[in-house]
Amino acid sequence: GGQPIPKPIKDTSLKLVNDKKHPWKPLRAGDQRGPCPGLNALASHGWLPRSGVATPGEIVTAVQNGYNMEWTRAVLVTYAAFLVNGNPLTNLLSIGESRGMSWLTGHAPPPPALASGLNTHGTFEGDASLTRSDAFLGDNHSFNETLFQQLIDISNKVGGGKYNVSAAAEMRFQRVQDSIARNPNFNFANPRFNTAFIEAVFPIVFFIDGRLQEAGETGLDLDVMRGFFQDHRMPKDFHRRGTPTGASDSELDFVMAAHDYVPGFNNGSVNSFVADPNFMGTQTETVCALYEKFVNSTVSLYPSPHGDLRKALNKNLDNFYVAVESRCDQIKPYH
Ligand code: HEM
Ligand code: MG
Structure with a gap:
């Protein structure tokens, strides 16, 4: 139960990743794609299994290799x-995948466990996504042309025709305003409050060709963006960036500071947004609050695991903690 995390990749140079060994291929019947354009493209280029079903170790290695x-x-x-x-x-x-379809990843643990893939609303996948609808309003995982047209308009108005931090800031804000106005169940509390900003910046960090980035390019071409978001496709000759990173603080700060945001939710009716008083849990650092939130969600899905299941959960919780061990205290729900 549970496997060790693969070591960091050694070669982190700028290089061609849409190469001969990783051609884009169309979907076969049964292949899974979901709300994340980053992972979708890795699967459609064979950096992840083309089925869209993978181990966490494969995902950790693929996002390093591909981006x-x-x-x-x-x-x-x-x-x-x-x-x-x-x-x-x-x-x-x-x-x-999604709730009620969990056979693709094998026999699932008993409810309330879900084990039902990234499409599952309300655990990781959340509201006010850039190019996907809120679950309450429609399809939470497929590319939505209406939203992408809105993103194009914004990028033309404030990004000089590209998706840059200014476009990210406006799109993020409009998506939140739209959800407040139309989704009575809108949830913008932790962890979505964090992931929504990170994901708005990801396209700028990871989808701009590494050679262009080194030449100072800060905006993502909208056709390239559509390729990733709609077709799970890297542009011809795509080179990954030349330095390992995540969403940079400067870009995140810019997007968050462009408008006033409060973590919270609508109270069952539209335009009823209230702040979440328990945003930080018992933590003082944002990343630790996010860590605590996911540990708590895990406990509500697996209230009293035994045997192999308990072993696997503990291993995966330990693996998760490795990412924050220098900053947060470990929470050990099953020890
Ligand atoms: C969105 C998972 C890595 C780019 C999402 C969502 C999930 C997810 C569940 C849906 C959230 C939502 O919008 O409601 C993951 C996992 C990763 C990962 C497990 C493992 C490392 C990446 C990488 C990139 C990326 C490396 C970029 C190269 C994005 C973007 C969105 C997104 C841009 C927002 C899509 C939108 O709002 O329309 N991801 N992701 N992700 N992901 Fe990932
Ligand atoms: Mg979403």
């Missing part, structure tokens, strides 16, 4: 998702 995502951040996001959406008994996660 040069820094190892610690890769571990943080991957194990957060794996704990709430993966199957600890088979060590498999679907990057799509």
Whole structure:
């Protein structure tokens, strides 16, 4: 139960990743894709299994290889998702799937466990996504052309025709305003309050060709963006960035500071947004609050695990903690 985390990759240079060994291929019947354009493209280029069903170790390695995502951040996001959406008994996660379809990753632990992939609303996947609808309003995982047109308009107005930090800031804000106005169940509390900003910056950090980044480019071409978001496709000749990183603080700060944001939710009706008084839990640092939130979600999905299941959960919780060990106290719910 549970496997060790693969070591960081050694070669972190700028290099061609849409190469001969990793051609884009169209979906076959049954292949899973979901709300994350980063993972979708890795699967459609064979950096992840093309089925869209992978182990957490494969995901940690693939996001480093494909985009040069820094190892610690890769571990943080991957194990957060794996704990709430993966199957600890088979060590498999679907990057799509959804509630009620959990056979793809093998026999699932008993309810309230879900083990039902990244499409599952309300654990990791959340509201006010850039190019996907809120679950309450429609399809929470497929590319939405109306939203992408809105992103194009904003990028033309404030990004000089590209998706840059200014466009990210405006799109993030409009998506939140739209959810407050139309989704009575809108949830913008931790962890979504954190992931929503990180994901708004990811396209700028990871989808701009590494050679362009080194030449000073700070905006993402909108056709390239559509390729990733709609077709799970890297542009021809795509080179990953030349340094390992995550969402940079300067870009995140810019997007967050551009408008007033409060973590919270609508109270069952539209335009009823209230702040979440328990945003930080018992923590003082944001990343530790996020860590605590995912540990608590894991406990509500697995209230009293035994045997192999307990062993696997403990291993995955330990793996998750590795990403924050220098900053947060470990929470050990099953010890
Ligand atoms: C969104 C998972 C890495 C780019 C998401 C969502 C999930 C997810 C569950 C849906 C959240 C939502 O919008 O409601 C993961 C996991 C990763 C990972 C488990 C493992 C490391 C990456 C990487 C990139 C990326 C490396 C970029 C190269 C994005 C973007 C979105 C997103 C841009 C927002 C899509 C939108 O709002 O329309 N991811 N992700 N992700 N992810 Fe990932
Ligand atoms: Mg979403």
